[in-house]
Amino acid sequence: MAKPDNTRLYTFQDWLTWEGSWELINGKAYNMSPAPTSLHQFIVGELHFSLRNFFQNRQCYVFVAPFDVFFSESESYDTPDQVVQPDLSVVCSREQISKNGCDGAPSLIIEVLSPSTALKDFNEKFNLYEKYGVSEYWIVDPGNQTVHVYALEDGCFKNRSLFIEKETIQSVLYPDLSIPLDALFKLQ
Secondary structure: OOOOOOOOOOOHHHHOOOOOOEEEEOOEEEEOOOOOOHHHHHHHHHHHHHHHHHHOOOOOEEEEOOOEEEEOOOOOOOOOOEEEOOOEEEEOOHHHEEOOEEEOOOOEEEEEOOOOOHHHHHOHHHHHHHHOOOOEEEEEEOOOOEEEEEEEEOOEEEEEEEEEOOOEEEOOOOOOOEEEHHHHOOOO
């Protein structure tokens, strides 16, 4: 199958046959094109640089998209239920890293919004990351120059922080991790 349509539900086996870059969330196919804007890529690059520096001597690994993250109800990653490509993923369990991506929830996921992904990142992905136990989820909004940080507590994203303008992003999971917002948005 070259390309799925958005009128039906799919499985991981279907996903394996698709051409191009796709996500599979709750049986729905999401195309990962068009290519992100230069601002989106700049922000991802700045975040990747900051995260790599922070996690350099720790037991965590930082991955940038395209990098598949697999979620499975039965924890069978040969046939996962969901496949996503977060902009950035921090994986702190070496056992989760497979040759094809990450099996299960990374510790930290960051999505940088673009007009075509904003609703998906705030809704479908938010719910998916919460359900499968992502400990911390950041949503970077270049249009409003803000960052939403959500931390999992008792299985729900209860702890929410909004960082604006010239503030510094502060991780809940990693208290020593902080990134100045003006570094992310200096291209604008």
